[in-house]
Amino acid sequence: MYEWKLNEIVDSGICAKCGTCTIVCPNGILTFEDKPKLIEECLRKGHGMCYDVCPRVSSGKYQIKIREKFKEEYYYGKGDIEGQDGGVVTTFLKYLLENGKIDGAIVVGDECWKPVSLVVQNAEDLLKTAKSKYAVSTLDALRKAGEMGLEKVAVVGLPCQINGLRKLQYFPYLAKHDGELGKNGKPVKLPKIEYLIGLFCTEKFDYDNMKEVLAKHGIDIEKVEKFDIKKGKLLVYINGEKKEIDLKEFEICSGCKMCRDFDAEMADVSVGCVGSPDGYSTVIIRTEKGEEIKNAVELKEGVDLGAIEKLKQMKLKRFKKEIERRKENNEKVSFYWTADYGGIGKRADGTYFIRIRAKPAGWYTVEEIKEILSIAEKYNAKIKLTNRGAYELHGISGFDAEDIVLELMEKGLITGSEGPLVRATLACPGAGNCSSGLINTLELCKIIEDNFKERPAPYKFKIAISGCPNKCVRPQIHDIGIAGVKFPVVNEEKCNGCGRCAEVCKVEAIDIRGETSYTNYNVCIGCGKCIKACPNEARDVKEEGFMVYVGGKTGREVVEGISMRLMSVDEIINFIDKVLVVYDKYAKKPQRERLAAVMKRIGQGKFLEEVEELMKK
DSSP: OOOOTTTHHTTTTTOOOOOHHHOOOOTTEEEEESSSSEESOOTTOHHHHHHHOOOTTTOOHHOOOOOOHHEEEEEEEOSSSSTTTOOOHHHHHHHHHHSSOOOOOEEEEEEETEEEEEOOOSSHHHHHSSOOOOOOOOOHHHHHHHTTTTEEEEEOOOOOHHHHHHHHOOOOOHHSSOOOOTTOOOOOOEEEEEEEEEEEOOBBBBBHHHHHHHHHHHOOGOOOOOEEEEETTTEEEETTTEEEGGGGSSBBBBGGGGOOOOOTTSSEEEEEETTOOOOEEEEOOOOOOGGGGGSSSSSOOOOOHHHHHHHHHHHHHHHHHHHHHHTTTTOOOOOOOGGTTTTEEETTTSSSEEEEEGGGGGGGOOHHHHHHHHHHHHOOOEEEETTEEEEEEEEOHHHHHHHHHHHHHHHOOOBBBOOOOOOOEEOOTTTTTTTTSSSSSHHHHHHHHHHHHTHHHHHHHEEEEEETTTOOGGGGGSSSEEEEEEEEETTTTTTOOOOOOHHHHHHHHHTEETEEEEOOOOOOOOOOOOHHHHOOOOOEEEEEEEEEEOOOOOOSSBBBBBEEEEEEHHHHHHHHHHHHHHHHHHOOTTTTHHHHHHHHOOOHHHHHHHHHHHOOO
16 A cells, blocks of 8 residues: 555545545546545655545635635425436536536436446436436546536535535635646646535445345346435335335445535535425525526425434434544544634644634623633633734644534634634724824724624735824734824914924924924824824814725735825725725735735736725726
8 A cells, every 4th residue: 555645534434435536636646446545656645635625634614615605595496307306406407508607517427326427518418317326426527527628517416525626626725825736747637617516415325235235125226217315214216116225224434424514515506305395306505606506497495494404413413423432442533624613723733723813903801701711721721812812722622622613602702813814903902092092993993803804815814903103013014004193283373382292203203493383294104192292282183094004914024015095994994895806806826925925916006006996986
């Protein structure tokens, strides 16, 4: 056996047998024979794309869901093509093909019910695949479609396959680098996956085991007309008759015991018979792409959500039982599901940390601190306070991570602010708390958090608010930095030239000439100290607002942002939004290219001109 990083998943029985790893290998040295297997020595020992896309290493669900803006709409319907139950999947694929939405569909056909991955390019061939198979299948046809030159495809798959393919779609955001290159210097050639259609699934079986169990009941698998699963039974239709076999007689894929996804949560649209009348299919629409099924199938409301929830809970119960068994026996557990939530990361020692998104401007109530302390004590966690005012719980067991997140959520504490998204807004105490503060940093912070909290971005995106030009929180080296400013003007009738204003000015922008003070606006930074200090109320506010910085960063390289003046909170919100839009448009290397680098590459002037044009619309 060759050394391969995914052996830790495959050999431990965690592997979902989705086949995603086999299609992304740029050197074609992975095969799938009941399970994925390395057939030649890998120069990387499997430390590459195969490992990164595996849904049992990490689900990637949180980062993917915030990018796809997932929802859940439940319907049931019936297609105009005969298929499994309502024929909805086949009808939808036919619509996509005939309307040029895709060049082909990746589906599962069969040879005597043994699943075979196929590329289908016309409605006639679709009909040959319109029945459910319950044995392990692969995704070989996706790679074949790329070799055929197909550019856009839809893929029909089980929950584990859908999860793996979603990770492939968002690979640079999750893996933090581009796809792996083969020995020829090129990545594997795959078509663009336009639609992911998920199938409800409780478990899948080994094909040879299915044949054996059926034979025991006197059934020749080659003569079976249709399979279905209902109420813990495998329904076998043969010669017009229906036979029922208890599912307990079949040996399910070991990795299915580690699965907690019944209804393909990561699909654009999910389809299954549970929850709908006989002869119909339940349809769950989750994305904008999924909405297109409404153009192909007439959908009705009234799905039995209780029936779906029952099977979801059944699968979750089996998952938890398997986790407990592995824990007791000290067997491998990958904790892939921790990536379902924001703010969870793995530490160098193998334990986990959970980052609680900082409260606006870093202000916490006594009750919130007590809740954090209580949970930390309950799970024996260490506490760290980050430089953005967030609390992190460290040294957490993977077995406890999800429970902790859910407990924090119950207390109104959100986990997150980690990864390629808008991080928690950093702010100084501001007006009312600091004697130098000119603006209410807490209120502005709340508004920014309400508008941009956890918003996806090509890379981490940091915002800082300083209550005055002292810039204690370093706004000039953030992606977006904001500082309150207040510029003075002399009231000559009240000014007597006492010189107090000049004494307090830190930048020496004030001169006293006779009985009047004068301000050099080329030097004045708008701190407002002279306005507060004047004993004669002879310095009024000429102009107040915000100095805003864009494109700053620190770290390996320190870049100071470009400064500009904005007058209102509404302008700031509009500006941040449009900066993110233009950043998304031009960023080429997710998780590797900060805003400063994008602005430098395309030209700072061009970038800001486009932002300004969008702000006017």
